[in-house]
Amino acid sequence: MKIGELAKSLGVSTDTLRYYEQHKLLTPSGRSEAGYRMYTQQQRRQMQFILRAKAVGFSLKDIQELLQIQIEKHQHSCEEVKEITLQKLHLVRARIEELQRFEQSLSKLAQRCCGGPESADFCSILTALEDVDGTCN
Amino acid sequence: MKIGELAKSLGVSTDTLRYYEQHKLLTPSGRSEAGYRMYTQQQRRQMQFILRAKAVGFSLKDIQELLQIQIEKHQHSCEEVKEITLQKLHLVRARIEELQRFEQSLSKLAQRCCGGPESADFCSILTALEDVDGTCN
DNA sequence: ATAAACCTTAGAGTTAACACCAAGGTCAAG
DNA sequence: CTTGACCTTGGTGTTAACTCTAAGGTTTAT
Helix, strand or coil: CEHHHHHHHHCCCHHHHHHHHHCCCCCCCEECCCCCEECCHHHHHHHHHHHHHHHCCCCHHHHHHHHHHHHCHHHCEHHHHHHHHHHHHHHHHHHHHHHHHHHHHHHHHHHHCCCCCCEHHHCHHHHHHHCCCCCCC | CEHHHHHHHHCCCHHHHHHHHHCCCCCCCEECCCCCEECCHHHHHHHHHHHHHHHCCCCHHHHHHHHHHHHCHHHCEHHHHHHHHHHHHHHHHHHHHHHHHHHHHHHHHHHHCCCCCCEHHHCHHHHHHHCCCCCCC
16 A cells, blocks of 8 residues: 555545654555555554554654554563553643643633723733732632 | 843743843843843833743743733723633643543553563553554543 | 656754853953 | 953754655556
C-alpha cells in the first residue's frame, strides 16, 4: 500500500506518516521501483498502535519507548510498561491541578464581574489584577 | 530604576523584561544617558498586573488586550473584560476535560497491569493498545 | 499524449514564552 | 586604574508535533 492509501485509511496526513518515519515510529516495509514508500498490514497495525497510544495521552517520545518494548516483548517486563504509564499519569494529574487552579481563579473573577455595557472604570476583574489585595483566587 | 533592579524586585529575569518590551507588554519610561532602560513605580505596577494575570492563567496575548483596556478604561466596557475572562475559562475547562479523559484511560490501563517483573508478553497495557477491542478507556 | 493525481527530498514555518550567547559599552569600589 | 557587576543589541536555541513549500519525478485515466 502506498503512503496516500495508508494515510487515508487511518485519517492522517502523508506528512504525518513521513514525520513518524523520521522520528523512528513507523518505517515502511520497503520502497517501490519509483522510490515510493510501501506499507503492509503489519505497518498499518503499528500505526494503529501509535494512534491509540496518542489517544490516551502518550507523547510520541513515550510511544517510541512503548514500541521498542512491544517489538521485543519478552526482553521487557510489565513493570517497565506500567512505569511509563504511571509517569504519564502523574504528569497529566499535575497539569490538571494547575489548570484547575486557573479555573478557580478565572471563574471567581468572572462571577464577580457584572459584565455589563458600562465603562470598565470600576471593573472588578481589572481591580483584582491591579491591587495587591485584589482577590485573584 | 534599572532593569536589573526591577527584575530582582519582582523575581523575573532581565530577559523576560526585554521580551515583554518587544511584545508591547511593558515599555520602560525612558533611557538613561548610557542607553539603559529606566523604569518607574508605574511600570512596576504594570508588571505586577502582568504577573497576576499570568498567575490566573491568561496568556501574554490575552494580557496585551487586558492592558490595552486597563490603560484606556473609560473607553471600554466590563463586558469586554468579562468576555476575555470567559473565553479563557472555556478554553481552560476544555483542556481540563481532555486531560481528564487521558487520566481516566491511563489510570484504567495502569490498574489492570500487574506491573510485575515478568515478561511483557501478555502485558495488558500493550494488549489494549494493540487490539481493536483493547479497552483503552 | 496529456492532465490529474500521486509521489519524492530538503528545508522552512508554526506556537509560546522565554533562555542563552557573543561582543562590546558603562559604572562603582577599592 | 582596574576589576567586576551591570547594561546594550542582535541573534540563535528550546519543545512538540506537525504543516507547508518548492521543484521535480511517476502513474493512471481518458
